[in-house]
């Protein structure tokens with residue numbers, strides 16, 4: 396598709412769609428709980444619809460009326476799906492789903508699109524199998540199709556997480572909730588904590604102390620009413636758009652501000668961004684963000700902050716191309732195993748637009764500011780790359796930017812272009 400270029404200004408107010416991580420978990424916890432769960436603000440992106448399909452294949456009844464989703468929990472008494480389940484592009488559905496299903500003793504096969512079928516799954520199979528599950532990849536590999544076979548009831552484990560991954564932690568927790576005994580998880584670096592928070596919200600017991608998580612199963616969760624805040628990972632694209640275009644001011648309403656997700660705001664703050672948080676609701680960890688055009692300087696992004704902004708690194712790389720000086724992103728090797736290799740893809744696509752960007756083993760080095768120029772670029776089938784490139788095109792002064800693979804954006808933000816259009820001040 397042809398993108399909008401030479402767009403000098405973004406103004407107005409927007410409510411970004413519901414948080415993707417919380418949308419997935421709302422369905423899974425709703426399915427696992429006893430009784431009715433009502434979900435408000437669910438993200439109807441393809442990834443979350445894959446989780447909905449997975450839950451339905453387990454015999455869970457899910458109704459949808461006026462954007463409210465009601466799910467009738469099965470208290471873990473799921474049926475075996477009658478056929479292999481295609482869960483598309485969604486790593487979260489696959490990894491959390493494996494924990495949920497293995498814990499419940501369900502027999503199933505899960506597979507996805509070409510990208511998902513090449514993403515590493517040993518990271519969840521290893522802890523689940525050491526709990527006694529029988530989860531295996533295709534022909535002895537760690538890749539999907541992944542089969543879960545009938546096993547003995549699982550045992551709790553003590554697990555030292557080798558990768559900083561909320562998906563791995565959550566898979567273990569979904570299994571542990573259904574397992575007799577104690578499970579202890581040690582995280583070297585804290586990752587998003589939505590699963591821990593939602594266990595409490597659904598009436599479960601969990602202890603979190605010094606990067607350790609202790610849970611004793613089995614536990615019977617109870618259905619709840621869930622209000623999902625806007626996704627800061629989706630808001631990130633308009634935050635960047637408003638910062639980088641002149642005379643812009645955008646208000647993003649009702650954005651989730653769980654501190655395990657707000658690393659981007661901390662980094663942008665350090666770069667000199669004008670972002671104001673208003674109408675903060677500390678209890679529900681949400682608020683509105685007012686973002687204004689800003690002059691930014693380069694920075695170093697590394698260490699413990701990385702999991703707090705992992706999905707925002709492609710858009711942060713674009714921001715860095717417009718900042719004065721050098722930005723260095725390190726310790727982000729996990730980007731290589733997302734929907735695409737986001738280190739290489741971000742570098743190659745931004746370089747086509749004229750950015751001074753070098754991929755490294757674990758991140759990116761970006762020198763700015765650089766004017767961007769027209770080019771044909773590709774999302775590589777990755778929603779976050781697609782949205783980043785759409786925002787990049789606004790900064791191209793003259794000519795056409797063509798984006799190949801724009802359809803990938805509907806994985807997490809089906810109405811992205813409509814929302815972007817409402818913020819654009821058109822030159823007539």
Ligand SMILES: O=C(O)C1=C[C@@H](OP(=O)(O)O)[C@@H](O)[C@H](O)C1
Pocket residue numbers: 415416417487559560561562563565587705706729
């Ligand atoms: O738990 C989650 O909802 C997610 C965790 C992160 O993945 P990892 O756990 O693989 O880092 C993130 O990249 C993904 O978009 C969503």
Ligand SMILES: C=C(OP(=O)(O)O)C(=O)O
Pocket residue numbers: 415442484485486487488706733734779807
């Ligand atoms: C990595 C992502 O999602 P998932 O792992 O669920 O595919 C993402 O949304 O950027």
